[in-house]
Amino acid sequence: MDDIEDPSGPSRQELAQREQEEKERKAKEDAEQASLPYKWTQTIGDADVTVQVPATIKGRDLDVVLTKTKIKVGLKGQPPIIEGDFPHPIRADDSTWTLETTRTGKEVSIHLDKVNKMEWWPHIVTTAPKIDITKITPENSSLGDLDGETRAMVEKMMYDQRQKEMGKPTSDEQKKADLLKKFQEEHPEMDFSNAKIG
Template identity: 70%
Template sequence: MAPLTELSPAEEAAARAKEQAEQDVLPYKWTQTIGDVDITISVPGNLKGRDLVVDIKKESISAGIKGQEPILKGTLPHAIRIDDSTWTLSSAPNNTKVVEIHLDKANKMEWWPHVVTDAPKIDVTKIVPENSKLSDLDGETRSMVEKMMFDQRQKEMGLPTSDEQKKMDILKKFQEQHPEMDFSKAKIN
């Protein structure tokens, strides 16, 4: 395996431009968050929902106009939750309509390099996630993230993390209950 090399700013810019050009020629546009993928396909404005064929499966997708080759078809890079994935047909400017497909990722912790596996890839290491709010997270995840943020701030200030503080509190309580014992050489690990 070749060693990873740093790209010069010019090489990096060229790689981004090549990636953008590859994405621009796709017959659809797509965006993603860490939890879902949204795809838009422009179609003629005279079409109705019944004129379209959109087939969303756990690991594949096909979308297009009835009687024609699908505009989007292939294997998804990762599984989705079918029950939470949808599609709609909306009016757009210039007598066109847009098929909007929403795919709910089964794994909410990974970026997709492409919508279908035979499409050009994007460099997922360059994705800068949007700022999410703690209030967007479920209770258990939110408390875990808040604890991690607290512990990081404590470390930066040279103070004990929440786990270290808990151990110190237990030791202090034990010392108070057993004043006859010598804790001068006690270490907390």
């Protein structure tokens, strides 16, 4: 007897194909990011960039420029290692860079404070290959680093996003439905059969 596929959902073959495409996309993305002359990570509120430089370099040999919309990092008199526009603005006054000694030499460590604390960046400079920000799992960012109000907002957004994906009501829609139910229970004499919520 043949396996009967569920007509409403994707077949095993489609799922396997999607999984394979996802693996290939991730491998391509990883290769693109690995080929960049810098490494970068981010949380929802900031981004950090590290650039390897020769061990003999001193701070005065560096040419580092951070503005609200642009970054430039390089050695004086040489083409920049990284230069370009940010995908979104930063708070230049709250962003910093340091030259640090590592086991393998030295690196320039740049901390970028995002203006919008609710936005993932697809790349550090707009000319670089993008990462798929829809694949970022919020667990990668430390929600614990956020202040209470921001954290609550991010958690609500994450919850609402998951609910939408499952076709369930968002927290606001659930709240409205709960309020209406409570009101109906308190006022059984009223007829809500034609009530429209929204």
